[in-house]
Amino acid sequence: MSEYTITVIKNENPKPKPAADKLKFGKYFTDHMFIQDYSEEKGWHNPRIVPYQPLVLDPAAMIFHYGQTVFEGLKAYRTEDGSIKLFRPDKNMERLNRSNDRLCIPAIDEEFGIKAIKHLVHIDNEWVPHAEGTSLYIRPFIIATEPYLGVNPSSTYQFIVILSPVGAYYESGINPVKIAVENEFVRAVKGGTGEAKTAGNYASSLKAQEIVAQEGYAQVLWLDGVEKKYIEEVGSMNVFFKINGEIITPMLNGSILKGVTRNSVIELLKYWDVPVVERRITIEEIYESYQNGGLEEAFGSGTAAVISPIGELAWEGKKMEINGGRTGEISKRLYDTLTGIQYGSVRDPFGWVVDVK
């Protein structure tokens, strides 16, 4: 069998699908999953689509001990004509391989990865919801499976894709959220794994998130780990600010995730001739521009939420209300256009959307 032939074992006991208004983020999973194995002898081999089922792993499997794992997140969208689209899956597969490199995991074949995702989504196409704002979240991930407690890269892996029909990531939708600037905890640092999409970055973020949630904030704004002054990300999203008509986002520096939505926002803004710049930006600069009236908008960008406006930013006891706590014009335009492209209701001049055939 060629390693590019995907074996399919159909699920004979499909689950009932949750009602569209009951969908949450990442709670329900479809009837099938994709799995491919890696060994040093065979490389990546035995790609298969099988009924959604538990993973059966030795308790010494390295994923449980040393966190050698990477993941991705993208979505399949139901368009008005009933067809199903993916949004820039090539970017996700490209980033998956960059993450693999940082985590010493063997590279996957990116084109084959897209093919596997399309095949899986096609088989579970009835799970792609129809209601507005809903989609099918796609979670590719790779885990180290060798049962061995030495601190070394694993010799075996599994590449897995699971699917989850989702509503909006934030239950309150596109409404602005309150964000607290994090001064104690650090998400990532230059030389660490911040640029990779790997489990440890998210584990590291939970504590800060838990603390600010008690104070009524939805997410934290992460500062750099070295000087604690440069802005990096917001929660698990990239972040943008509109100051005196210009859109600013932190430049990629090794500890910031290279977001697909981040890149799409930048491309769109350039296409619209809206000034956009990637540069280092301090929290002091944000506060100063807030004080002199220059801070017009702020928003996060990510696959799950697409665009998440920031209505309030709290920093060292100071509260900055942004755009009167309402969704800003550019945030709204980006959200409408990006989701419009994703759902096929807005023309895609970039070739970003890909058919699932």
Next chain:
Amino acid sequence: MSEYTITVIKNENPKPKPAADKLKFGKYFTDHMFIQDYSEEKGWHNPRIVPYQPLVLDPAAMIFHYGQTVFEGLKAYRTEDGSIKLFRPDKNMERLNRSNDRLCIPAIDEEFGIKAIKHLVHIDNEWVPHAEGTSLYIRPFIIATEPYLGVNPSSTYQFIVILSPVGAYYESGINPVKIAVENEFVRAVKGGTGEAKTAGNYASSLKAQEIVAQEGYAQVLWLDGVEKKYIEEVGSMNVFFKINGEIITPMLNGSILKGVTRNSVIELLKYWDVPVVERRITIEEIYESYQNGGLEEAFGSGTAAVISPIGELAWEGKKMEINGGRTGEISKRLYDTLTGIQYGSVRDPFGWVVDVK
């Protein structure tokens, strides 16, 4: 059933035990394992010792995606009279709970954790090897098991203990190793998870390790993530230097693991009236003391290796040969005494060793 009653299901098909001279680190596992579940309703419940078996987990279980997990490492030693001892298990359970706090995992009952470990080791007591230098490595770990893709602490967990009969961690034994100072990659940073024993720290370390291994070095010496000048750890061990008769180890700062062996080394040195100090120390200071002849010894400390002498330290193209590349006097004395206490051949004035009854 009280949560303090451990259900035992005996393995009816025990495995053959590997020969003492075939033992490696973390390759073989015993006939039984301990498992306890956590749910928000029941807290930690259903502690059980069962045949060693695979974990069966939903592919959406949070351990696979967001790395919410902690672990420990300690050993059971076979003494000359045939009895079995643990070394300071209270310190491991204390640290496990500190790691739990950082990773938003519910605390375990530390005393019960020790009881569970003793019970498990007792049941698999025939797996504690008799040959010199061998031991039974004990790996407690906790994993997030809720099948949910939101970036939040899990609502369910499993606390698991597995056992592995081991030879020496370093196949070359107490012989000195060559270490390269790491200038590009960072293991951990203040505000991150460096002080916690959690998977992401180890995942982060693999790349640097892989690169220096190609150049013939056994491990990397980690510098701080902020100024890249203060010494933090060596590989997955704490590190000590003997300079002009004084033993120096980096002070705990939030990004350095609070090693049990590190603490035992400090306690032993104080007991011997050997000058020992915990303070910040730069790589420049190490190099200067090397140049002026003051750098007498260097060694790592950890559960797996106990004491691992450093024979050569490479930094920015400069090579420092330490103590002529031979094991130093204090390294040897510490190794002999610590292993002597652990194996019951040297008197334990500290009450560190604990009987497995």
